[in-house]
Amino acid sequence: MTTETITLESSRFGTVEVPAEAVVEFPTGLIGLGGRRYALLARNEESTFVWLHSLEDPELALPLTNPWQFFNSYEVELSDDEADRIGVSDAEETAVYVTVRAAETLEDFSANLRAPILIANGHGHQVINQAPDAPVRAPLFAGTTEAAA
């Protein structure tokens, strides 16, 4: 059995063949950015960062990370309306990512804990997290830059 692949054109990574199961449909796009079809790209299974790459725009890609790699006590709370809108029912089946703002130095890297991206069954939604203490720009490496230098 052959795995179906889709060709992705990327200004960052060139032409990439991605397996069909890496495709994520966003019915309402990313907030303020739009886009309906993306693919999740990772260098390898253990990558700290993965890329959410548009299948429609070669320039459009955002690095994501698993928030619990950096924020042990991170929580996502959805309003009833939003949970109903996106149809999330099983937290076990839902992958949670946060967008990453990369920067020149590690200490300026941040993640958006306010608007995580939930992916289940090939469908993705960027949602507003109602949990307290979920800033849009949470430093990823605060206090660890000396260790990284």
Place this chain on the structure above:
Amino acid sequence: MLIITRRPGEKVMLGDDVVIEVIEVSGSSVRIGIDAPKSIPVYREEIWTAVRDENAAAAKSDANLPEDLPLKT
């Protein structure tokens, strides 16, 4: 911008499917109710703007991200 005067209990239609109702006016605050189809997400503008800006900034990230990073403990 279209500007309409409404009283509490009165509504505005956006197209056929989105209803905005003025619930209550109290001092400098207005409570509004929004009834929209599930396909239309509703955001407070300042949150939408902040998230849009973060998404745009994330999308400017360089292709070369560091690996083997020190994780917060």
